[in-house]
Amino acid sequence: MRVAFRVRGLVQGVGFRRFAEREAHALGLEGWVRNDPDGAVSGEAEGPEADLAAFRARLAEGPAFGRVEHLDWRALGVGSSLPRPFEIRR
Template structure:
């Protein structure tokens, strides 16, 4: 199992970013959470098997 804590900045609040991250995580067997930060960033806590995490990260960069 692999675990990551990711901070995403830019235009990520109010555009469906958390919803799309949750959907992508569910599709790739990733558990964790995603939340807005007071600074305007989104924080992602993701955990899953190495191959699933790799797909999750690659897919989320698109």
Template sequence: MSYAGYHFEVFGKVQGVFFRKYTVKEAQSLDLVGWVRNTDAGTVEGDAQGRPEKLAEFKEFLTKRGSPQSHIERCKFNNEFSGHKHLDYDTFEQRS
């Protein structure tokens, strides 16, 4: 199996609205691995890895849905890769 991944940063009203909790739940439902955390800049960032089609669904969540009380202005993706044979994480977790 071939895996892909990316780093993401979400801008807008994404802290104090359970964004990280919903992000973990969504990632786990898509069988993705990685992490998510708040930044000092008021954004939420993380890494996501897994099957390419599931990562595409996760991008939709990060750019358009988020948590019910969040307001996403934009989401930046970088360090994208594909074709890897292994994953760097075992689970998807919330970090401090």
């Protein structure tokens, strides 16, 4: 399964991308994460549905110094063109 996500709140300058990368690696997910110009963080991830559910829960919590106000999560279906391992895009 493949998903797109977008996280808003205090998510830039608090290690959120590194947090997402670490959590994705722990779950064996493929994909990427980046900072958006409007202050949000977005990305795509792919893997088994149960692992993606765990990733979603971790993103909703965020890192210790962050504050997640809203998490958009959208299923994209199945595909296999995402980076492996999960990476931070600049």
